[in-house]
Amino acid sequence: MAESIFTRIINKQIPARIAYEDGSYVAIHDINPQAPTHLLIIPKREIATLNDLTPGDGELVGGMFLLAKRLMADLGHTDYRTVFNCGEAAGQSVFHIHLHVLAGRPMAWPPG
Ligand code: 5GP
Numbered sequence: 001m002a003e004s005i006f007t008r009i010i011n012k013q014i015p016a017r018i019a020y021e022d023g024s025y026v027a028i029h030d031i032n033p034q035a036p037t038h039l040l041i042i043p044k045r046e047i048a049t050l051n052d053l054t055p056g057d058g059e060l061v062g063g064m065f066l067l068a069k070r071l072m073a074d075l076g077h078t079d080y081r082t083v084f085n086c087g088e089a090a091g092q093s094v095f096h097i098h099l100h101v102l103a104g105r106p107m108a109w110p111p112g
Contacts, residue, residue, distance in 0.1 A: 027042070028040050035102035041064045050084055050086040
């Protein structure tokens with residue numbers, strides 16, 4: 001399978017505004033932000049969708065939320081929205097799991 005655009009970002013083959021990086025994750029600013037702050041938290045290991053997770057991935061996925069909490073605190077946000085889109089009909093366009101973290105404006109519900 002061709003590598004995802006996020007793997008290309010992780011491998012520094014294409015540029016991105018990197019907010020955070022460690023051995024397991026990279027967090028980047030979304031190229032088309034839907035809020036004043038819009039981060040994508042991406043595990044470096046390529047997993048296509050939430051449907052491809054296995055029980056052993058629990059810690060990896062939990063770590064995405066812990067990182068969201070930490071990055072939002074660093075940016076001074078107490079209120080924010082986290083979103084995983086799973087599958088095309090749900091709005092997923094990059095098939096390498098990522099957690100959207102949006103902040104800096106009031107959020108409507110339902111999300112549409
Ligand atoms: P999805 O639609 O899969 O839930 O979210 C993919 C997100 O990745 C979109 O919000 C889109 O704007 C963002 N995105 C796609 N390509 C790039 C890119 O090359 N750089 C960055 N920073 N974001 C991207």
